[in-house]
Amino acid sequence: SQQGEEDPQALSIQEGENATMNCSYKTSINNLQWYRQNSGRGLVHLILIRSNEREKHSGRLRVTLDTSKKSSSLLITASRAADTASYFCATEGNSGYSTLTFGKGTMLLVSP
C-alpha cells in the first residue's frame, strides 16, 4: 500500500515561478526522501530529510518536514523548463532496515 500521497497530482507553471509539492504519509518514519523522474528514465535522488529535521536546503530546493502532521513539502524556486518531470516522495520507516515506500507522484510541467 502507498505510504506517501503527493498533492497536487499535476502542476503547470511558467519558467521563473516557484513550484510547491506536498506529501502526506501515514506511519512513523526515519527519513523522507524526494526523487525526480524524467519521462522514460530512472529516478534520481534529490534530497533526504531526517525525522529530527524540520527544514533542509539544496540549491533551488527547499524541503520541510512536519512529523506532527505527517507531511512534507518540496519547494523548487525559480523553476526552469528542465525541471519538468515527475516528483515522488518516499518514506523510510524506523524499525531496523526499512524499505522505501513511494507515493504516486506529482507531475510538474514548466513552460518557457
Place this chain on the structure above:
Amino acid sequence: NAGVTQTPKFQVLKTGQSMTLQCAQDMNHEYMSWYRQDPGMGLRLIHYSVGAGITDQGEVPNGYNVSRSTTEDFPLRLLSAAPSQTSVYFCASSKQGGGNGYTFGSGTRLTVV
C-alpha cells in the same frame, strides 16, 4: 562508476515464458531492491536484499523470485509471465543506513502478451 546497470532495457514475453531481469551495481552498496512502476500507481516494492545471501519480500512479490549470491548482483526472475506483469521494473541500491538516498537503474520496460 557505472552506478546501477539494468539489462535488458526492453523485453516482450509471451504469457507463460520465464526470464531474468539483471541488475548490477559497482558502488559496494549493501542494500538492493526491485520495484515495479505502473501508471498512476507510483513504485511498489517487489523484493529486497540487505546483503549477500539475504532476501525478503516486499509489497507485491507473487510471481517473482530473487537471489543475492554476490554484493554486486541482484537478478529478478519471472517464473511464468502473465499480462499483469507488464510494467516498468527498476532496480535500486543504497548504502547501509541510506543516508545518501537510493541509486536507481534506468529501468526495464516489460510487455507480456
